[in-house]
Amino acid sequence: MSNFENMLSRAFDLIKVYHSDHIARDGLVVEYKDPQTLTDLLQLEINPDGVGYEELFDEIGRYLRFCVHTGNKQFFNQLYAGFNTPAFLGEIFTALTNTSMYTYEVAPVATLMEGVLIRKMCRIVGYPDGEGIFLTGGSNANLIAMLSARNHQFPDIRHNGMSGIGRLTAYISDQSHYSLDTAANLLGVGTDNVVKIKSDRGGRLIPQKLEKAIKTSISNGDKPFFILGTAATTLLGAFDPFDEMADIARTYGVWFHIDGAFGGSLILASSHKHLFDGLARADSFAWNPHKLMNVPLICSTLLLKQRGTLQRNLTDLETDYLFHESESQGYDIGKLSVQCGRRVDSLKLWLAWKFYGDNGYRKRMDNLLKIADYFARRVREDDRLELIAEPQSITICFRYLPADGSDINAFNLQLRDELRMSGKTVVNYGYIGNDVAIRFIAANAETETIDIDRFFDNLFNAAEALSDGRRDCGATL
Numbered sequence: 001m002s003n004f005e006n007m008l009s010r011a012f013d014l015i016k017v018y019h020s021d022h023i024a025r026d027g028l029v030v031e032y033k034d035p036q037t038l039t040d041l042l043q044l045e046i047n048p049d050g051v052g053y054e055e056l057f058d059e060i061g062r063y064l065r066f067c068v069h070t071g072n073k074q075f076f077n078q079l080y081a082g083f084n085t086p087a088f089l090g091e092i093f094t095a096l097t098n099t100s101m102y103t104y105e106v107a108p109v110a111t112l113m114e115g116v117l118i119r120k121m122c123r124i125v126g127y128p129d130g131e132g133i134f135l136t137g138g139s140n141a142n143l144i145a146m147l148s149a150r151n152h153q154f155p156d157i158r159h160n161g162m163s164g165i166g167r168l169t170a171y172i173s174d175q176s177h178y179s180l181d182t183a184a185n186l187l188g189v190g191t192d193n194v195v196k197i198k199s200d201r202g203g204r205l206i207p208q209k210l211e212k213a214i215k216t217s218i219s220n221g222d223k224p225f226f227i228l229g230t231a232a233t234t235l236l237g238a239f240d241p242f243d244e245m246a247d248i249a250r251t252y253g254v255w256f257h258i259d260g261a262f263g264g265s266l267i268l269a270s271s272h273k274h275l276f277d278g279l280a281r282a283d284s285f286a287w288n289p290h291k292l293m294n295v296p297l298i299c300s301t302l303l304l305k306q307r308g309t310l311q312r313n314l315t316d317l318e319t320d321y322l323f324h325e326s327e328s329q330g331y332d333i334g335k336l337s338v339q340c341g342r343r344v345d346s347l348k349l350w351l352a353w354k355f356y357g358d359n360g361y362r363k364r365m366d367n368l369l370k371i372a373d374y375f376a377r378r379v380r381e382d383d384r385l386e387l388i389a390e391p392q393s394i395t396i397c398f399r400y401l402p403a404d405g406s407d408i409n410a411f412n413l414q415l416r417d418e419l420r421m422s423g424k425t426v427v428n429y430g431y432i433g434n435d436v437a438i439r440f441i442a443a444n445a446e447t448e449t450i451d452i453d454r455f456f457d458n459l460f461n462a463a464e465a466l467s468d469g470r471r472d473c474g475a476t477l
């Protein structure tokens, strides 16, 4: 066996062992170490003379040992989870073939695949004349959506900049993702000009407040240019009332973007269609297959209703060293992207969708909704637990009610830390008003009800141990 083949076979052995932990339900999500201990355990410094392959494999072994197993069925911490074998294969072959998406010349197959996926996703969303692009995450999809809105309304900005334009204002809810503030910062809009509209207790934007804010801005001489709706907010999994928001956007001639980075994939489910009412009326939609479609990070798209929008975002291209005249120049999708080098993120999604088919993905989304429903039922039926908000989709925010009169917030913070550090179950939290909420997300489409039962076993065991040990739960953590 050649040296390369030998290394590959060792690498695949490591992959098999790592992967077996996703399947073994008693495997730990993480062997948690604090940063100093972990630094001491790893050999992070790089030597002038390098190392041999033996040492390299030792390093890979250590990397794998201390990684968080996001494919483990007890990983609920983030909005992505799970392990998707066809997509994983796509990732391997993307790295093997290592090319960039700017021209057909260097990425012929991936260019065609990206086109097929974008057209399919546009059809699903309701953009028959749409276009789209794969980009580096939901945050960047939101940034490009805001850029599209700005350049649509003020096309001269491309050449003349923002001076003399006046105050541009964007409208998002108080539950929106933080990437919108960053986008406003990067685009010269300014974070103070992002108006945060109040949401209701369920986390949905209140449309009357949106309209009132726009009217106030107009009467102040401001220039509203961007309204955001979110298809599953980060903390509560709420869907904004898109139809009503689209009415307002149309009345005032403002771009309407929907951030579906998190919940957008639920459009593939057989139920809950009403949550997407009004989507086809939005000007743009961010959809991240790397979240609920369980495709490895990064796999993210921005879809736009009107073909030609993306090209308008860019300055005039004078790059004849890259984009040549040829029979395939109409296929050079680099001309639509603010990136020059761009990774092939389509192959892994294309392989996964090809493998599961539309029906397979529908079942996967249906399962997420079913698991969330089961989870919510278990919370409702247990006196020790309390729902903090009425669930709308796949996110359940709840808390544990300690029987001994401990401070509820402090107890729940400590409970989730105990769980995380035990490595048995990793789940996140956030604040709803002043209340700490443990946030469960059904993101791994292969989760079963026994995984949820195991989650609650781990939670109750940790809670009882905390109560028995009376570990300083009155303290502010």
Ligand SMILES: Cc1ncc(COP(=O)(O)O)c(C=O)c1O
Pocket: 079, 136, 137, 138, 139, 140, 177, 179, 230, 232, 233, 234, 259, 261, 262, 288, 300
């Ligand atoms: C609603 C929403 N939008 C955007 C993002 C950002 O997506 P990404 O992490 O791919 O940048 C997130 C991430 O959690 C999100 O929840």
